[in-house]
Amino acid sequence: MSMTITEKDKKYVASTYARFPVEIVSGKGSVATDSSGKEYIDLGSGIGVTAFGYSDDLWIKAVTDQLGKVQHTSNLYYTDPCASLAEFLCERTSMEKVFFSNSGAEANETAIKAARRYGAEKKGEDHFTVVTMEKSFHGRTLTTLAATGQEAFHRLFRPLTPGFVSVAPGDAENLLKVCREEKACAVMLEVIQGEGGVNVLDKDYVRTVSDICQKEDLILIIDEIQTGNGRTGQLYGYMNYGIKPDIFTTAKGIGGGLPLGATVLGEKVKDIFSPGDNGSTFGGNPVCCAGALNILSRMDEQFLSEVRRKGDLVKDMLSGKSGVLSVSGMGLMIGIETVRPAAEAARECIKEGVLLLTAKEKLRLLPALNIPDEQLIWAVEKIIKVLGQEA
Ligand SMILES: Cc1ncc(COP(=O)(O)O)c(C=O)c1O
Structure with missing residues (x-):
């Protein structure tokens, strides 16, 4: 019987990462899909890497045009x-x-x-x-x-x-x-x-x-x-x-x-x-x-002002919520000091369909900079729900 992705990784990849139990197989924009077909809103963007999300069309074109040269x-x-x-x-x-x-x-x-x-x-x-x-x-x-x-x-x-x-x-x-x-x-x-x-x-x-x-x-x-x-x-x-x-x-x-x-x-x-x-x-x-x-x-002043607006939106949504001690950061680099242990909250968020990060004792959000408002709001509401629950 062939091994799952997780089994193969655990057997052959050096164990330097404490991975979450998610096998990512595809993605588009801020939505990632795992090997069971479950979708997630990704607020981690590969630790601040995929600035325009997964498989961005214009970026793919620029890359593939160059690949052909x-x-x-x-x-x-x-x-x-x-x-x-x-x-x-x-x-x-x-x-x-x-x-x-x-x-x-x-x-x-x-x-x-x-x-x-x-x-x-x-x-x-x-x-x-x-x-x-x-x-x-x-x-x-x-x-x-x-x-x-x-x-x-x-x-x-x-x-x-x-x-x-x-x-x-x-x-x-x-x-x-x-x-x-x-x-x-x-x-x-x-x-x-x-x-x-x-x-x-x-x-x-x-x-x-x-x-x-x-x-x-x-x-x-x-x-x-x-x-x-x-x-x-x-x-x-x-x-x-x-x-x-x-x-x-x-x-x-x-x-x-x-x-x-x-x-x-x-x-x-x-x-x-x-x-x-x-x-x-x-x-x-x-x-x-x-x-x-x-x-x-593509990062002109209008785009950057949208990043600032979305960051303020997230901070406004989180501030004063039960289970949230403080919110730090600028733009779409956001830390959340939580009552619940952050790592445990992150695992709960994944179950709810939200991928995010931790940084020391905080949750850390680094979403794609072009994440649509609806997806951002949906994901932050899930985080608020998880943080408001007793451990
Ligand atoms: C501020 C800062 N400097 C340096 C690094 C190292 O970058 P890399 O993992 O690409 O070597 C990181 C990675 O997280 C970082 O956040």
Whole structure:
């Protein structure tokens, strides 16, 4: 007898994920269908990846058109999707140059390399420390784990890459002190900590950090892997804060479902890399870039204002409801502090036909940015019902 998808996965796939008992076989927009034919409204979008939902027609066309031309060539040659996507990113953000890779962790690795090189050239090779925030999340490689300010991720994988210190967000004086003591080259942060619990960093604090970086000639790296690409109702999350980073990194939603990472470099570091300093076989893949260009070029101001409106709608629906302690986030990046344990509530929501995420002790919603109101409202009503029930 042949094995089910779940049985096969449990037998052959490394057990790094605590999967929910759902076998996804197809999807359209914000509706996912499992192997039994049951439909779900998906409020997780592959952890903030499928910005326009499953199997979006325009994205499919952009990707398949490119597949029929060139699916891959090495980075020894030029391709239009890669160059055009870089142009788009720079023009929409007033940044200067882009390095493409395949994932968020790699985008952050590149940002750290750029910052260290800047520190070494400007101040000396002992200026290599990157100051990050407690409760941050920057990836799973040994270097981005070191950058991640959560001890739980470090255990059992030591030694991690040296040269990272995390500070509690909110205390700018301490940050300045640590940067000086540690001979830092950079500060790295997420304006809304996603995995850490949808913690929105204070605007004054982030602006003060940006000022400190300018005065002290430190590279300000903003990790926009989860907050980027329209998620918060601005093209990039830092745009809600009135600051301009020296580097921002992104991945997830930019590719619409195909793997793509980007490290976007500002004036100070635009020419920090020379040929041979960094590289990636698949980085800037023409199919991924063609899809990304299609996704990003549809995120105009009208689209972004809809993301903000939908986020406010969800917050209004949830606030004051029984079982809801607080709601955090911006745009369609929403955390719900619950009376019931979040993981248990998430499992109940799945039974009700709603896929969602957790982040620490909260429920986390990252729906597709184009989710229709009816589907969003239906799903949030189910969440309210589940949270109002006794455990
Ligand atoms: C803020 C942030 N940075 C980095 C990463 C790592 O991205 P990836 O899993 O694509 O390597 C994530 C993934 O969840 C993230 O949320």
